[in-house]
Amino acid sequence: MTAPTAPAGGTGGTGGTTAAARVAGAVKVYGSGDTEVRALDGVTLDFTAGRFTAIMGPSGSGKSTLMHCAAGLDTLTSGEAYIGGTELGALGDTRLTLLRRERVGFVFQAFNLLPTLTVAENITLPQDLSGNRPDPEWTDALIDVVGLRDRLHHRPAELSGGQQQRVAVARAFAGRPDVVFADEPTGNLDSRSGEEVLGLLGGAVRQMDRTVVMVTHDPVAAAHADEVVFLADGRLAGRMEAPTAERVLDALKEYDRRDRSGVAT
Numbered sequence: 001m002t003a004p005t006a007p008a009g010g011t012g013g014t015g016g017t018t019a020a021a022r023v024a025g026a027v028k029v030y031g032s033g034d035t036e037v038r039a040l041d042g043v044t045l046d047f048t049a050g051r052f053t054a055i056m057g058p059s060g061s062g063k064s065t066l067m068h069c070a071a072g073l074d075t076l077t078s079g080e081a082y083i084g085g086t087e088l089g090a091l092g093d094t095r096l097t098l099l100r101r102e103r104v105g106f107v108f109q110a111f112n113l114l115p116t117l118t119v120a121e122n123i124t125l126p127q128d129l130s131g132n133r134p135d136p137e138w139t140d141a142l143i144d145v146v147g148l149r150d151r152l153h154h155r156p157a158e159l160s161g162g163q164q165q166r167v168a169v170a171r172a173f174a175g176r177p178d179v180v181f182a183d184e185p186t187g188n189l190d191s192r193s194g195e196e197v198l199g200l201l202g203g204a205v206r207q208m209d210r211t212v213v214m215v216t217h218d219p220v221a222a223a224h225a226d227e228v229v230f231l232a233d234g235r236l237a238g239r240m241e242a243p244t245a246e247r248v249l250d251a252l253k254e255y256d257r258r259d260r261s262g263v264a265t
């Protein structure tokens with residue numbers, strides 16, 4: 001196989017580069033007793049600023065749980081999650097909501113646009129909610145990047161799926177967040193629209209110095225990232241720089257094989 005680069009249990013540290021988001025010793029346990037599930041089992045991982053990172057792994061390996069806990073959508077059972085230097089566990093609900101609104105962007109599989117608002121209103125919604133004035137130049141540039149200038153006054157129902165997801169991408173970056181988390185952003189799109197959305201996410205990282213963390217099942221999608229981190233059984237199983245779809249697929253097959261044969265990763 002094409003070997004992932006970090007050993008299981010590696011620190012995941014980035015040697016002095018800045019982390020836009022970070023988890024340290026992250027444990028997440030759902031349920032208790034017989035029904036207890038250890039979805040994250042001691043994950044330490046930096047998401048470096050200015051990079052596009054994909055999270056991959058077999059079904060049930062903890063990808064969504066990691067993303068939700070790293071983004072402040074869910075809380076860890078133990079360990080810490082940081083956005084920049086802010087430890088999320090130390091924040092109350094109100095400050096956590098504000099942090100998510102102002103410092104984190106989200107793109108979900110289901111585009112999650114507000115149907116009664118126009119494209120323009122959807123894009124600036126997070127800033128409108130937090131009372132921050134959108135930066136007109138930045139918003140304007142984003143609208144061109146996502147190619148929606150002629151759709152600004154349309155409602156989501158008047159757009160294709162790909163166009164709706166492009167609105168969601170523009171919304172995610174509109175407030176210049178520390179990090180954008182994308183959960184299966186191409187899951188509801190045909191391959192051409194999916195490629196467009198992935199191109200936008202990669203472009204935002206490389207041309208606009210943004211940070212993106214994406215959960216995906218799709219090796220072709222993961223190949224758009226600068227780095228892939230692999231989870232297996234709630235643990236960091238490896239990392240791969242400059243991924244290609246083929247190498248990612250090989251690595252996934254290997255994790256799957258180890259999973260089936262009960263070999264610890």
Ligand SMILES: Nc1ncnc2c1ncn2[C@@H]1O[C@H](COP(=O)(O)OP(=O)(O)OP(=O)(O)O)[C@@H](O)[C@H]1O
Nearest residue numbers: 030031037039057058059060061062063064065066
């Ligand atoms: N709310 C919950 N209550 C109980 N168990 C949960 C909950 N959410 C997730 N789990 C369990 O935690 C483990 C990790 O789930 P998670 O959704 O993070 O994995 P995943 O890698 O994203 O999976 P998939 O690729 O299938 O989406 C799984 O065993 C799952 O069943």
